[in-house]
Amino acid sequence: AQKITQTQPGMFVQEKEAVTLDCTYDTSDPSYGLFWYKQPSSGEMIFLIYQGSYDQQNATEGRYSLNFQKARKSANLVISASQLGDSAMYFCAMREGQGSQGNLIFGKGTKLSVKP
């Protein structure tokens, strides 16, 4: 079974609008962390935002925020005021705190295209 599921292979958004990228996860470990990475066409992976399983508030980093719904096991990334430079692949990842030695497990990604 997939541990990280990203159901949107591709998304389009108009410049300056907000967009939500979906991510659901599966774990029985009470301690875990959720990460979002951006991968531009150049290939490098850029860390965007982190949410810990015990964090009381949703994480925010500039235009990025994470809509963390623990009971539903979802960790959606919200990008506000989209810019053309936001066009890229976006990956959700999870690190479990115990048992799996803490490696990052990635979803298959969502390709975001920002239209001018």
Next chain:
Amino acid sequence: DGGITQSPKYLFRKEGQNVTLSCEQNLNHDAMYWYRQDPGQGLRLIYYSQIVNDFQKGDIAEGYSVSREKKESFPLTVTSAQKNPTAFYLCASSMQKTGKAEAFFGQGTRLTVV
């Protein structure tokens, strides 16, 4: 500047050859990882190392080998036993293997079998 350097950026391999991908970091990170990325797929873990002279297999280790003789270096060898090696390879490192420590990535090596 601190970071992770992968080389080469592009690599071409003939069938039956072994090739080695370089990964060097100057972030003083303990943990290092190798991932493989295929089109339409996420990143899949090949090998990881938490400490010098120790490493473990990831999900798709068959046909690959690694070494960790120095903290800064974690080279990956793609052997002739790897039947479908054409892919994008990413090296990463992190300070800790648990908690908030994000993984930092290199720019990747694109390997093509010719």
